[in-house]
Amino acid sequence: MTLSNDQRVALIQLLGARLSERQADRDHHAGTEAHHDPAPPDAVAWPETTEEVAAIMRVCNAHQIAVIPHGAGSSLEGNTSALRGGLCIDLSRMDRILDVRPDDLDCTVEAGVTREALNTHLRDTGLFFPIDPGANATLGGMAATRASGTNAVRYGTMRENVLNLTVVTPEGEIMRTARRARKSSAGYDLTHLFVGSEGTLGVITEVTLKLYGRPEAVRAAICTFPSPDAACQTAIAAIQVGLPLARVEYLDEGCIRAVNAFSHLNEVEADTLFIEFHGSEAGVKEQVDMFKDIAEMNGSANFRWAERAEERNSLWRARHSAYTATVNQRAGCRGWATDVCVPLSALPDCIDHAKGLLRDCPVPASIMGHVGDGNFHVVFSVDPAAKAELDIVAKINEAMVAKSLSCDGTCTGEHGVGTGKRKYMQDEHGPALTLMHRIKGALDPVGIMNPDKVLPPLKKAAA
Amino acid sequence: MTLSNDQRVALIQLLGARLSERQADRDHHAGTEAHHDPAPPDAVAWPETTEEVAAIMRVCNAHQIAVIPHGAGSSLEGNTSALRGGLCIDLSRMDRILDVRPDDLDCTVEAGVTREALNTHLRDTGLFFPIDPGANATLGGMAATRASGTNAVRYGTMRENVLNLTVVTPEGEIMRTARRARKSSAGYDLTHLFVGSEGTLGVITEVTLKLYGRPEAVRAAICTFPSPDAACQTAIAAIQVGLPLARVEYLDEGCIRAVNAFSHLNEVEADTLFIEFHGSEAGVKEQVDMFKDIAEMNGSANFRWAERAEERNSLWRARHSAYTATVNQRAGCRGWATDVCVPLSALPDCIDHAKGLLRDCPVPASIMGHVGDGNFHVVFSVDPAAKAELDIVAKINEAMVAKSLSCDGTCTGEHGVGTGKRKYMQDEHGPALTLMHRIKGALDPVGIMNPDKVLPPLKKAAA
Numbered sequence: 001m002t003l004s005n006d007q008r009v010a011l012i013q014l015l016g017a018r019l020s021e022r023q024a025d026r027d028h029h030a031g032t033e034a035h036h037d038p039a040p041p042d043a044v045a046w047p048e049t050t051e052e053v054a055a056i057m058r059v060c061n062a063h064q065i066a067v068i069p070h071g072a073g074s075s076l077e078g079n080t081s082a083l084r085g086g087l088c089i090d091l092s093r094m095d096r097i098l099d100v101r102p103d104d105l106d107c108t109v110e111a112g113v114t115r116e117a118l119n120t121h122l123r124d125t126g127l128f129f130p131i132d133p134g135a136n137a138t139l140g141g142m143a144a145t146r147a148s149g150t151n152a153v154r155y156g157t158m159r160e161n162v163l164n165l166t167v168v169t170p171e172g173e174i175m176r177t178a179r180r181a182r183k184s185s186a187g188y189d190l191t192h193l194f195v196g197s198e199g200t201l202g203v204i205t206e207v208t209l210k211l212y213g214r215p216e217a218v219r220a221a222i223c224t225f226p227s228p229d230a231a232c233q234t235a236i237a238a239i240q241v242g243l244p245l246a247r248v249e250y251l252d253e254g255c256i257r258a259v260n261a262f263s264h265l266n267e268v269e270a271d272t273l274f275i276e277f278h279g280s281e282a283g284v285k286e287q288v289d290m291f292k293d294i295a296e297m298n299g300s301a302n303f304r305w306a307e308r309a310e311e312r313n314s315l316w317r318a319r320h321s322a323y324t325a326t327v328n329q330r331a332g333c334r335g336w337a338t339d340v341c342v343p344l345s346a347l348p349d350c351i352d353h354a355k356g357l358l359r360d361c362p363v364p365a366s367i368m369g370h371v372g373d374g375n376f377h378v379v380f381s382v383d384p385a386a387k388a389e390l391d392i393v394a395k396i397n398e399a400m401v402a403k404s405l406s407c408d409g410t411c412t413g414e415h416g417v418g419t420g421k422r423k424y425m426q427d428e429h430g431p432a433l434t435l436m437h438r439i440k441g442a443l444d445p446v447g448i449m450n451p452d453k454v455l456p457p458l459k460k461a462a463a
Numbered sequence: 464m465t466l467s468n469d470q471r472v473a474l475i476q477l478l479g480a481r482l483s484e485r486q487a488d489r490d491h492h493a494g495t496e497a498h499h500d501p502a503p504p505d506a507v508a509w510p511e512t513t514e515e516v517a518a519i520m521r522v523c524n525a526h527q528i529a530v531i532p533h534g535a536g537s538s539l540e541g542n543t544s545a546l547r548g549g550l551c552i553d554l555s556r557m558d559r560i561l562d563v564r565p566d567d568l569d570c571t572v573e574a575g576v577t578r579e580a581l582n583t584h585l586r587d588t589g590l591f592f593p594i595d596p597g598a599n600a601t602l603g604g605m606a607a608t609r610a611s612g613t614n615a616v617r618y619g620t621m622r623e624n625v626l627n628l629t630v631v632t633p634e635g636e637i638m639r640t641a642r643r644a645r646k647s648s649a650g651y652d653l654t655h656l657f658v659g660s661e662g663t664l665g666v667i668t669e670v671t672l673k674l675y676g677r678p679e680a681v682r683a684a685i686c687t688f689p690s691p692d693a694a695c696q697t698a699i700a701a702i703q704v705g706l707p708l709a710r711v712e713y714l715d716e717g718c719i720r721a722v723n724a725f726s727h728l729n730e731v732e733a734d735t736l737f738i739e740f741h742g743s744e745a746g747v748k749e750q751v752d753m754f755k756d757i758a759e760m761n762g763s764a765n766f767r768w769a770e771r772a773e774e775r776n777s778l779w780r781a782r783h784s785a786y787t788a789t790v791n792q793r794a795g796c797r798g799w800a801t802d803v804c805v806p807l808s809a810l811p812d813c814i815d816h817a818k819g820l821l822r823d824c825p826v827p828a829s830i831m832g833h834v835g836d837g838n839f840h841v842v843f844s845v846d847p848a849a850k851a852e853l854d855i856v857a858k859i860n861e862a863m864v865a866k867s868l869s870c871d872g873t874c875t876g877e878h879g880v881g882t883g884k885r886k887y888m889q890d891e892h893g894p895a896l897t898l899m900h901r902i903k904g905a906l907d908p909v910g911i912m913n914p915d916k917v918l919p920p921l922k923k924a925a926a
Contacts, residue, residue: 101806101808102703103699103703103807103808104806104807104808105702105703105807106806145648146647146648146652147648148646152646157646159646159652159655160623169898173894173897174894175892175893175894175895175897175898176893176895177895178873179868179871179872179873179891180806180871180872181804181805181806181837181838181867181871181872181873181876182804182806182807182836182837182838183611183615183620183622183804183836183837183838183873183876183877184609184804184873184875184876185608185609185610185659185873185875185876185877185878185879185880186873186874186875186880186884186887186888186891186892187659187880187888187891187892187896187899187917187918188656188659188660188664188898188899188902188903188917189609189622189652189655189656189658189659190895190898190899192622192652192655192656193651193652193655193656193902195652196648196650196651196652197651201651212705213703213704213705215705236566239568240565240566240568240676241676242675242676242678280749282745282746282749283745283746283749286743286745286746341644341645341646341647342644343564343567343569343643343644343645344566344567344568344645345564345566345567373645373646374644374645374646375644375645375646404644405642408642408643408644409642409643409644410641410642410644410646410647410648410649411649412647412648412649413644413646413647413648414646414648415648416648417648417649417650421649424649425649425650428642428649428650429638429649429650430638430639431636431637431638432638432639432640432653433650434636434638435632435638435651435653435906436650436651436653438905438906439651439656439902439905439906440651441905442901442902442904442905443898443901443902454650454651455650
C-alpha cells in the first residue's frame, strides 16, 4: 500500500514540510528496535498540536489510511512497525510540559515528552516521576505500551500512574478520558482502556501523571547469591514481609559478565540483586537492616552499599546497560527480549525453567528481572539474518510463555503485544479475546489504527 | 414490564425454588438504600455458581429480559433499582472464598462474599483486605461500583486492588478478564473496564484481590481544628510531604454532634480529623511526630491517641456510624449523600463552598470526607415524601457537582453513577461519553444489562 495522489495532497495541505516520504525518514520509523523485520510507513507526519493530530485523523479516516502513532520508537515488540504501510504520526515534536502542579502531585505533558525530559524539568521542585523502563521513552509511548520497569514494585506501572489522557479518536474527535481527581466512579474507565492499547484505539496526545516527592533518603545496594533461587527467595520474602523496596532487580551470572565487559566494571560474576530503598533516614535504615537479614538467611555474602549518589547512579547505569551489554556481545547483532510475568510464588520455578532452556542455547543470553513483580526477561543477542538461531530463540520464548501461562502468568509484563506477542493472545485470554475484538470494532470501526497489532484474528467470526 | 409465561417457565426450569416473584423479595431488591424511588424487579434469582449465572443469562438474552446484578444492596445511587422490571440476580449465595494465596498476597472469592466475611476468614493468616466503604458490601458489588472508603489514601480503591474478574457476558459466556500476574501489558484492560461498570456490561461472579500483610503497628488519633480549612490544610500538607497515612477522615462540627448523640459519645463538637497510621513501630512513631507537628502548625489543640485496639475500634465505629447518625436525626427519614472528589488543592475551597450552601438548608446535614483523596460527602437526612426538601437538597447537590467539575473533579468519587448521577455524565465526560456508549453497544448489544443506568441517552445519535 502506498499513498494515492489524493491522500498525499490532503496530507501535504495540512502539514507542508512536516510530512515526509523520504526513505530515510520511513526507515527510521519501521519499528526495528529489536529483532523484528522492518516495516516502514509510506510517510511520516510530525504534528505539533492535538488539533493537528485531529485534522490528520480526519484525513486518514476519510481516505482509509492506516495510522501508526510513534513515540521514541524504543518499544521491543514491533509495536510501531507499519505492517500495511500508511502514515506514521511521530509525536516527538509534541514535547511541551503543559502544567506541573506540586500541590496536587501531578502534571500534564504532551505525549512526546520523554521521561528524562520530565524529570529534568522537575529537578528543582522536589518531585519526580518514577516509572523507568530503561530506554528514554516518551510518556505517551509508555502509556500506550503500559510500560513499567525497575521501580514498579514500589510506584506501580503506567497503569497506576496515569490520571487521564487526551486522545484523538480515529474519526478525529478530541476527548479526555477522565478528570484529574485521584478517585472517581463515574462510568467506564476509558483511561485504563487506552493505557496499553498500543495506538490501536486512537492517538494519545496528552498525559496527566501522578508525581511523587523525592524521598528524603535513598540507599542502593548490590549483593550476590549462591543460586538464582536464593536471589529470588530473598526478593520474594522481602515483598511478603511488606518491605517497601523501591527496586529489586535480579541479574544472572551471564548478565553480570556482559555488564562487566561492556561497562568496564569488576562486579562478582554471580547471581546478583540490585536493590534500592526510599524513605526517611530512619525508615531506610530499618528497611536495610531487615533486607540484609533476609539476604543473609538466603546465603548472600558480599553486601555492598552505594552510599553516595554517584556510586548509586553508576550502579543503576550498569543495570540499565544490561540489555545493550548482552546484545553487544556479538557484533552486528540485535536484541530479543522475553517478558513473562508470573505470580510471585511461581517465579523461582519459572527462572529455573528458563535456565534449563538456555543450557544449549547457541547465542549469548542474559537473565534480568524486576523480581519484586514476578517479571523477568531473557535477553538474547541474535543475528536477524540467521534463521536457524532465530528459530531456536523463538522456541525458547514460546516455551517460556507456555510455562508462564501454566502458572497464571502473562506473556508480556511490560513490553506490550505489538506483532511479537500477538500469537499468544488467544491462549492468554481465551474467550475474553472476543470482547477485545468487539471493543476494537466499536472504537475503530474502519480499522485504520495501527492495524494487525495486539489482537490476532479470531479463530471464528466475532459474534 | 412483567415476565411472560414463557420467560417464567424457562427461569423456573433452571432455578426451581431459587427464583422468587414474591412481593417481599421484589421489594427487598428495589434499590432503595438511599433516597431513590423503589423500583422492584419482576423476579429475583439466587444462583449458586458461575455456570448457573451463565445459564440465566442465556435465557434472559434469548427472551430479552432485563438483568440487574445485586450484591448486598448497600449502594447509594439507585445502582440496583430495576427501572424496567426484569430479573434481579442476587449473588449473595455465591459466598465461597475459593482460594487464599499468602505467598502471592492475593485471593479469589465469589462475588457474594462480603468484605467483613473475607477479613474474618483471613484473621489467622496475618493478611487483610483493606478497602472499607463502611457498609458490609459484597466484594463483587464493590468491584462493580469501583468502591473505596476510609483507607483508599494508603491502599487505593477497588480499581487498584482487583487483579482479575470472572464475568458472565450478556450472551452467557464465561470469561476471565486477566491473569493473576501483578503486571501485564497483554492487550486491552478488561479488568478495569468491568470495575466500575455497575452491572451494565456483564455479571461479575468472581473477584481476585490483592491482600496486604497486617501492619506491625497501627496507631489511630483524633484531633480538632479551629476551622474546616485548618483541618483540610493539615491533611493536604501531610499528603504533600509524603506521609503514608492509612486513613485521614474529616468530620465537621455537625457530624460530630450527630455521632455524639447516636453513639453516646462525648467528642468535642468541632472540625475534626480521624487519622490512622500503619507501619513498623519506629515508622509509625516517625509518622505520628510529623503529623502532630503539621496539625499543631494548623492550630490543632487536643490531639488524642487511641493506643489500644478497643479504643481504636470504637473510634472507627464512631466514624462509620456518621452516615446513620446523621440520617437518624429525624425519625422516618432516609439518607442522601453527595460524593464529589477533586484535586487536593481544590478541596478547602470546595468544602467552604459546600458549607455556604448548607447555611440555609432546612434538613440536618453533616460533612464527612476522605480528605486525603480530595473526596468528601455531605449527608442529608431527608423525608422521601417531602418534595420541597428533596428539591432543596437536589439543588445543593447540583451546585456541589458543578463546583467540583469546575475544579477538574468528578461528581462521584466512590458511590458510582446508578440513576442518581446519570444526569451529570455529559458535563463530566463531554465527547468521551460517546465512547462509553459505543462500548456499551459492543458488549451489551441487546441492552439487557442493568438498563437505564450509568450512561444517559446521548444528546444526538451515536456516530
